[in-house]
Amino acid sequence: MHPIEVFIKGLLDFLRGSKDKAIKVNDIEAYRDAINKIDSPELRNSEIIKDFKDSTITVNKTEGNTYNIYIIDKDADEIVDKLVERLKSEKDKENVPKVNVFPAEEKINYLGFKDDEKELDKKYTSLYAQLNDRHKALLALAIDITKHYSEKQADIADATKRSTAEKYGDYGLKFCNLWTQGYLKNIFSMLAEGLANSNEPDKIHIDTTITGFINEADSIEFAHKYSDVVKTAIKVNNSLTLKKDYVAVHGLGSAAEKAKKVVEKVKEAGSEYKIVTKDGKRRFSKIWYKGEHGSYIYSLVEKLL
């Protein structure tokens, strides 16, 4: 290598941060696996080198007549040209053969989200059919996030949460957190029961009840990887100073420690509050509640703590 190239390489390494080791991956599945684990201890500070010389195209035939085609580089031009013809033919038509295009290097598996079934307690399925599109989408995202947390894929769960917040703002984030933590499941149970006992579903009542609860839950804080401990503690302290009926801090998985740090900075609450602390292995909660309304919200989550 020419000395100038050596110098530039050294400079680039310095600017990028030097890597301890290099991981060579030979196909897209291995590459996706490595990207998904990039923050894990075994791959941290590693450089992932793509070596797809013998694997410009990989096709996975799934059940039915669906093909997942991984196209890595320009050597796949012939196939791409055929696909272009097909995509062009789709542009002006509806209900044409399906082509979906997703990025190969994302943590989130878009096709998996699209094709995998979302498991939902059967007592909620009638209710699901009555939700508006926004709540249906948020429920699908919330189920997906919960699944990733339970499978210890916190990085994918966090990425999905960030994406949900980009699309649906604080409301969407709160929806997912309240579902994961169990509050919304109880609201759903109540609505499902009402639905079973009524002759005609009242979609407006269902949507306004869910929206009302989420908007009302402004003093429930969910710690996450990127939470600012001081800011979150200030919000909790403000809620306690304002004597809100129900104030809570929750942390799930790696965020449990973050939630504990928030609680350490929370001042002593008034004597009118009942206080509950649950410190589990991968879950931490502290709740302050008072009065009839506070007791009602506590009842929604009590059994799940």
Added chain:
Amino acid sequence: MAKESFQSARWEDFKDGELALFLNEDTRDKLFSKIGYSVDKQGFLVDDKIKERVKINGIEIKPSDIKGILAGSHIFIRNIGDLAEVLAQRNEIKIRPTDKS
């Protein structure tokens, strides 16, 4: 999910099926241009046929904002939230009732 992989795919092997492409960013951007989209001076994606900027929920987008194209009618998505919404609107979210609470 049953999987079958092979290195040198032939178009005939899958031309009639439903396809999902996984592209890196460079290849994806090239694909955009080949199927009738360009980028204007401000960097926004333009539909060459109607000479208008592509919008997602009223927001003009740059190629780097796009995380995927959905089947039929070239529906662009920026994130998994967009995908969830499109699936909800099409009633294509797959729900499996379970006994789990």
